[in-house]
Amino acid sequence: MRLAQSIRKLANKIFGKNNVNVTPSPAAVEDPAARWSAQKANDWYDKQPWLVGANYVPAHASNQIEMWQAETFNPQQIDAELALAKGLGMNTMRVFLHDLVWQQDPEAYKARINTFLDLADKHGIKPMFVLFDSVWNPEPKLGPQAEPAVGVHNAGWVQGPGAAALADPAQRARLQDYVEGVVGAFGRDSRVMSWDVWNEPDNTNGASYGTKEPSNKLDLVASLLDDVFTWARNAKPQQPLTSGVWIGEWNDLAQVNNVQKIQLAQSDIISFHNYAPADDFERRVKYLAEQHNRPLLLTEYMARTLGSTFEAILPVAKQHKVAAFNWGFVQGRAQTHLPWDSWQKPYEAEPKQWFHEIFRADHTPYVASEAQFIRDIIAKTDTPKPAPTPQP
Numbered sequence: 001m002r003l004a005q006s007i008r009k010l011a012n013k014i015f016g017k018n019n020v021n022v023t024p025s026p027a028a029v030e031d032p033a034a035r036w037s038a039q040k041a042n043d044w045y046d047k048q049p050w051l052v053g054a055n056y057v058p059a060h061a062s063n064q065i066e067m068w069q070a071e072t073f074n075p076q077q078i079d080a081e082l083a084l085a086k087g088l089g090m091n092t093m094r095v096f097l098h099d100l101v102w103q104q105d106p107e108a109y110k111a112r113i114n115t116f117l118d119l120a121d122k123h124g125i126k127p128m129f130v131l132f133d134s135v136w137n138p139e140p141k142l143g144p145q146a147e148p149a150v151g152v153h154n155a156g157w158v159q160g161p162g163a164a165a166l167a168d169p170a171q172r173a174r175l176q177d178y179v180e181g182v183v184g185a186f187g188r189d190s191r192v193m194s195w196d197v198w199n200e201p202d203n204t205n206g207a208s209y210g211t212k213e214p215s216n217k218l219d220l221v222a223s224l225l226d227d228v229f230t231w232a233r234n235a236k237p238q239q240p241l242t243s244g245v246w247i248g249e250w251n252d253l254a255q256v257n258n259v260q261k262i263q264l265a266q267s268d269i270i271s272f273h274n275y276a277p278a279d280d281f282e283r284r285v286k287y288l289a290e291q292h293n294r295p296l297l298l299t300e301y302m303a304r305t306l307g308s309t310f311e312a313i314l315p316v317a318k319q320h321k322v323a324a325f326n327w328g329f330v331q332g333r334a335q336t337h338l339p340w341d342s343w344q345k346p347y348e349a350e351p352k353q354w355f356h357e358i359f360r361a362d363h364t365p366y367v368a369s370e371a372q373f374i375r376d377i378i379a380k381t382d383t384p385k386p387a388p389t390p391q392p
């Protein structure tokens with residue numbers, strides 16, 4: 001057994017599973033299946049440009065399954081939309097995969113992922129792939145996807161693994177095959193930027209699907225998340241792994257829940273979500289940087305009505321070299337131009353101010369000045385002051 005796994009198992013035996021933050025020894029860091037050292041993570045990040053992109057699903061897709069299934073995979077639309085991202089200067093996208101599409105036909109799925117990567121590479125974009133997601137509908141199904149409820153934010157999005165798979169120990173082998181298979185296929189592909197192994201794993205969807213969630217979801221997730229990191233590392237990817245904390249405060253590690261402890265202890269690069277104004281965002285950046293001394297990636301932000309805007313957040317992110325992925329790109333079946341409260345009161349008309357999204361369905365910017373701001377801040381490079389001329 002690899003040294004890093006032995007260390008983790010010994011610590012779990014002594015302290016209890018998921019309740020200890022194990023820092024690998026220098027020897028363990030050399031193991032390809034161990035968490036990256038802070039030095040390795042920072043060296044990797046120093047070679048990256050300032051990473052700016054969006055959470056991306058094509059406008060024609062209501063969820064990950066609809067994006068990737070053979071019947072609805074649309075390279076032409078993806079190509080056109082990634083061209084819009086290139087036009088803004090974006091160089092990355094956060095893109096969600098799904099285990100059920102892999103289960104249906106792994107080889108065909110790999111071919112479609114490869115097509116997507118070709119298109120992204122054409123436009124100078126290196127994606128972060130998301131393997132699992134605990135948000136919204138816990139009952140995902142293959143085949144034609146239901147029409148999204150009218151006037152409701154992200155009404156068609158699905159979890160992966162679904163609640164049934166999460167609660168069924170017999171599904172572990174299938175999920176392991178998915179993780180090791182997809183990371184094994186693309187973990188040494190230079191077109192891939194990084195891997196987000198699980199989006200918001202401790203989200204119990206209380207305002208939407210809470211009654212359909214397992215009552216012990218956090219315990220189930222905590223157990224599986226630790227394995228998912230191990231499975232992904234078993235594939236020996238050259239890219240870093242992460243899973244982003246998203247709710248609560250994370251400055252007191254003694255107060256975070258067991259899922260968050262695993263996320264922060266296992267991530268090679270630290271990622272997080274923040275939909276608050278700039279002062280709250282910067283406060284979190286400072287304490288995460290101080291605590292972890294690792295690259296920081298803001299993998300979800302931008303909710304206009306909450307004060308999380310491009311104009312407020314991107315200057316702070318650039319100052320601290322925090323990667324930034326806003327939620328939403330082109331208005332479409334995901335309906336995330338509508339706010340979260342649409343789950344309680346569906347909107348009958350377009351809101352006065354959009355919540356997410358940069359472009360309308362016809363590919364024109366929702367706010368032209370906003371799109372120009374994104375172009376300008378990404379393109380602008382800070383020129384160092386010239387050294388003073390030596391005096392004779």
